[in-house]
Amino acid sequence: MSTHDITVTINGAMTSANVESRRSLADFLRHDVGLVGTHIGCEQGACGACTVLIGGRSVRSCIMFAVQADGADIQTVESLAPGAEMHPLQEAFRRHQGLQCGFCTPGMLLRSLELINDNPDLTAEEAREGISSNMCRCTGYQYIVDAVLDAAAEMRAEEG
Amino acid sequence: MKSPPFEYHRAGSAAEAAGLLGELGFDARILAGGQSLIPLMNLRLAAPGHLVDITGAPDLAGCGANGGGLHIGAGARQRTVELHADTLATAPVLADAISNAGQVPVRHQGTVVGSIAHADPSAEMPAAFKAQGGTVTAQGAGGTREIASEDFFEGYFTTALEEGELVTAVTVDAWPAGTGHGFLEFSVTAESWPIALAAVLIHTSGGAIDRASVVLGGVAEVPLRRPEAEAVLVGAEPGAEAFEAAAEAAATGIEPLSDSFGSGAYRKKLARVLTRRALTTAAERAGGDA
Numbered sequence: 001m002s003t004h005d006i007t008v009t010i011n012g013a014m015t016s017a018n019v020e021s022r023r024s025l026a027d028f029l030r031h032d033v034g035l036v037g038t039h040i041g042c043e044q045g046a047c048g049a050c051t052v053l054i055g056g057r058s059v060r061s062c063i064m065f066a067v068q069a070d071g072a073d074i075q076t077v078e079s080l081a082p083g084a085e086m087h088p089l090q091e092a093f094r095r096h097q098g099l100q101c102g103f104c105t106p107g108m109l110l111r112s113l114e115l116i117n118d119n120p121d122l123t124a125e126e127a128r129e130g131i132s133s134n135m136c137r138c139t140g141y142q143y144i145v146d147a148v149l150d151a152a153a154e155m156r157a158e159e160g
Numbered sequence: 161m162k163s164p165p166f167e168y169h170r171a172g173s174a175a176e177a178a179g180l181l182g183e184l185g186f187d188a189r190i191l192a193g194g195q196s197l198i199p200l201m202n203l204r205l206a207a208p209g210h211l212v213d214i215t216g217a218p219d220l221a222g223c224g225a226n227g228g229g230l231h232i233g234a235g236a237r238q239r240t241v242e243l244h245a246d247t248l249a250t251a252p253v254l255a256d257a258i259s260n261a262g263q264v265p266v267r268h269q270g271t272v273v274g275s276i277a278h279a280d281p282s283a284e285m286p287a288a289f290k291a292q293g294g295t296v297t298a299q300g301a302g303g304t305r306e307i308a309s310e311d312f313f314e315g316y317f318t319t320a321l322e323e324g325e326l327v328t329a330v331t332v333d334a335w336p337a338g339t340g341h342g343f344l345e346f347s348v349t350a351e352s353w354p355i356a357l358a359a360v361l362i363h364t365s366g367g368a369i370d371r372a373s374v375v376l377g378g379v380a381e382v383p384l385r386r387p388e389a390e391a392v393l394v395g396a397e398p399g400a401e402a403f404e405a406a407a408e409a410a411a412t413g414i415e416p417l418s419d420s421f422g423s424g425a426y427r428k429k430l431a432r433v434l435t436r437r438a439l440t441t442a443a444e445r446a447g448g449d450a
Contacts, residue, residue: 002167021168021211024202043161044199051265057239058265063198067168068191068213111265132351133263 028066048134051107077106098147100138195270253341257288287377291359300325340446342438407436
């Protein structure tokens with residue numbers, strides 16, 4: 001099977017690789033780049049655990065081939081806290097117990113980040129509708145909504 | 161699971177894509193957003209030997225108003241079309257349909273033309289496209305041709321496309337001022353696949369309906385036009401009486417299949433209720449826009 005040379009920007013760093021056509025973006029990130037923060041759940045685009053941002057927009061990395069991402073600017077969960085300090089969203093998820101097993105968390109964080117970037121002043125209803133793209137089987141979602149709203153408030157305060 | 165192996169090709173133009181399809185034969189498929197195709201490949205329900213990626217083709221990328229209609233290139237992403245001012249002005253029933261389809265991250269990647277060409281009879285975009293009416297532009301080795309939306313859907317995941325052809329664009333025909341639309345679907349959760357849906361448009365003039373379109377999804381092997389319901393509506397005064405009669409006509413004579421999500425009888429009932437409610441919304445909008 002043919003392979004392809006791709007060049008992508010991942011969390012601000014340019015990376016080149018040679019990938020098989022069938023390599024999913026999620027598997028590329030986990031196995032070839034070693035960024036295992038991106039989780040793989042259903043592998044059919046339903047659960048959202050594999051969500052990453054491309055050009056700031058959420059996509060399912062399990063139903064996208066790495067070769068399709070050639071030239072893309074990709075952001076994974078690892079970008080949120082490059083150092084020892086957690087991102088305000090991660091802090092808020094911890095504070096509100098917006099996670100239990102943690103499997104959905106990377107996708108939830110990135111989708112939430114996109115929602116807050118789009119609308120820093122989002123309502124509970126908008127947060128609830130917004131994260132309906134991602135499945136969580138632990139929290140019942142309420143604590144995630146609480147965390148997103150709290151993080152949004154904190155990020156607004158930081159901006160202001 | 162992971163996708164089976166395949167050869168990946170990148171087309172820089174519609175002509176190049178058509179050339180590749182002709183050269184590679186029946187084992188080649190067009191890859192646009194991949195939000196229907198890649199799940200099917202991961203589930204091993206589809207195993208094309210070649211994928212021709214068209215998302216890098218500049219001549220397929222556009223979306224916007226075009227001679228009174230809405231032009232949507234094969235590379236245009238669902239989320240882009242959904243939020244486009246020209247869609248809201250020219251084809252709001254399509255905007256409603258898109259906003260009901262999948263989730264936002266899927267719509268960032270998926271394309272409108274891809275969903276129409278995939279021709280799932282339960283899907284939102286094919287039904288809305290057929291309800292408003294328009295044209296599919298197909299390109300193959302022999303050149304391009306236009307297929308009316310009415311003739312495009314032939315069966316489950318089956319369209320009027322010939323082997324070696326791809327859809328390069330769809331054009332949605334504009335309806336005149338005084339038109340209202342309604343789009344409603346019923347699904348188990350807000351994010352799950354619709355069990356049944358209704359896409360309707362009505363145009364009113366002088367207090368009566370003079371043009372109507374009623375299309376149902378999830379009840380047949382294609383997005384199903386209901387001419388009996390349209391006949392009830394045309395000439396009638398918009399209101400509960402006409403809409404109940406039209407809804408009854410829409411649900412009479414259809415024979416939806418049963419599956420794990422709902423029985424055929426339940427789908428028939430949904431078809432009637434969704435049609436009535438969609439028409440009520442359409443009438444409110446027709447009044448407001450006139």
